[in-house]
Amino acid sequence: MFETLSDRLNETFGRLGKKGRLTEKDVDEAMREVRRALLEADVNFKVVKDFVAAVRERALGQDVMRSLSPAQTAIAIVNEELIKTLGAEQVPLNVPNKPPQIILMVGLNGAGKTTHSAKLAVHLRKGGRNPLLVAADVYRPAAIAQLKSLAKQVNVAVYDEGTDANPVNIARNAIQFANGRGFNPVIIDTAGRLQIDERLMQELVDIKAAVDPTEILLVADAMTGQEAVGVAETFNDRLDVTGLVLTKMDGDARGGAALSIRAVTGVPIKFIGTGEKLDALEPFYPDRLAGRILGMGDVLSLIERAQEQTTEEEATRMQDRMLKGQFDLEDFLDQLQKIKNMGPLSQLMDLIPGVGQQLRQAKTQISDDDYKQVEAIIRSMTVWERRNPDRIDHSRRRRIAKGSGTSRQDVNKLLSQFKEMQRMMAQFGQMAKKGKMPKGMPKNMPFDF
């Protein structure tokens, strides 16, 4: 929906014509586009202003690197500055002088505090710890039930006192409980609240005073708009937040809120949430987020999505079959299913750097409907036919066309294209064997385009 920054910069510099050095005029044009891209990524207005000023200064008079175009040079500078602002280093959780480690989860309603409390428990337990979850959200209907249910799924203990108790007392008692039974860390899930709700903000201040937490994590939705800064500032002013958890990063929000919060409060981003499963919590990588804010494609996410669909052995087996020329229509159908599960094609294409732009320029329409016909044809074949596409004769082709509601030409086309593909794969296999190509195909890709 939004054009990426690299598309726009290419356009801008294309218009200006290639030059060996970035002039002031080039830079100003480029900065307009940078500003727009950042605003569309929901980076806060004031942060954008400062950021663009910093980038402009660096870009002025910069020599265009020999191997790069002016647009690429500008992007490289923006990218580096973004990473710098986001915090180049991974900041780990604070370690207390004496146990237990107490982690307080705070944030607006619907940011994902309860889910991420459970995710954090799973994450810490992987490191050999014995976490306790504390249900201090006594306001939202069934919030305690939600935490308990999540904890049960992953077999983590929960401390709760029902909905009639006072959250400050719950937190205090929970620490005693944890000390007595050797639980460490203690993760306290609090109710979602607006930063302007004085009574509820005071409650957090009181909880903090009562339990002296090692870590106060602000949980924020990656889709948050301009208001992210106001929210983070208020929470930070009242509580001295020690880290940020950015949630719902498995969507397509650019996540500019994270940049704003980091720039304004200096609070480091410690984790990102990348899915609904309870192990979908990852350490934060500034370079990935920088690429995403700029809309530069995200190969890593693409690979991750592919990995979700297949296992290592499965991928190796498939690769072997491909390279030996044994890949048949049955395998093809299986791969097709896997790609379909990864999401709509147009969206996958957007994840590949540069591809989005080329496709848009070529006005190529790739639609998921194209799959449908191919799938229908293959599904109209018997298993024997799928295993032996070479042996599908005319009468079989006619039957398949009828069964799939296509024409015989369509069936012929598919079969000849498939044969060509098989041949190419086998060729790759030969080349790999002779060592002409150092390594066959990227591992773990369910299907290589």
Add this chain to the structure above:
Amino acid sequence: MVLRRLFRRQAEPDIQIEKGLEKTRRGVFSEITKLFDRSEIDEELYEDLEMLLIQADVGWDVSQQLVEELRAKVAEEKIVNPSDAREILRLEMIRLLELATRNRKVKILQRGVPFVILVVGVNGTGKTTSIAKLIHYHQQFGRTVMVAAGDTFRAAAIDQLSVWGERLNVPVIAHQQGADPGAVVFDAMQAAHNRNVDVLIVDTAGRLHTKYNLMAELHKLRTIMQKTVENAPQEVLLVIDATTGQNGLVQAAEFAKSVEITDIMISKLDSTAKGGIAFAVARELGTPISYVGTGEKATDMAEFRPDTYVDSLFFGEGEGF
């Protein structure tokens, strides 16, 4: 019975919207009014206006459009008085929202046929709370309401809905967590039909619009509903969090692709967020915004009206109420 006429008749919600929006006025919006409180129209005015609009999550494109239109009108009509310019901006903003509200379909409640409302949205936008508000809303017109717990994924979502069901005294049709939402919907449709319920509200699990399979599931729910009631769901309501930035537009576009959205609710307007994304949604998609959510109670909901929205959020003053 024409529902829209009934919607109109209800005057109270404006009081709610005012209360909810009160808090936001302290922020950016009183600043917009302040902005025009000057002796002449100069370049600085336009620049500051653009900044304030962007800060309200109106977005780059729409902010440009609004500022450019204002600039053009001021030149064309030779306006020198800042307060006249302010009025032009105000009308421009209202007109933008009306582009969408006028697409709002007339809804017809038929006797003996449940009016089915499918509630969808990304995770954490407040779908379940919004459903509580819808229940209350329809109860005010004396309609019988039933709810289907179609969110079988999120832990305790069924419990949360049941709590509301008890509080508001409406039956909740639910299966166990992890059950097929399609089965829940099928049962609820049957039950609503057999018990002669006027309105059936169907909750769904929050889903990111990028999850292809989950979006396809919504389509399936629709097919299942139509087995019982041919034109169900008569209302498909997308709930968008007012704090959402520009991604809100992408969300709305993607949901619209999977299930023809008929209405949008902007939730959490009691925060300091300005819900500026409403303008981008209105301009790009034309899907009508029909309701606003302004708090955590079942009564905290109002019908969306462009003039009230613009006046209370952007100009912070009385005319609209």
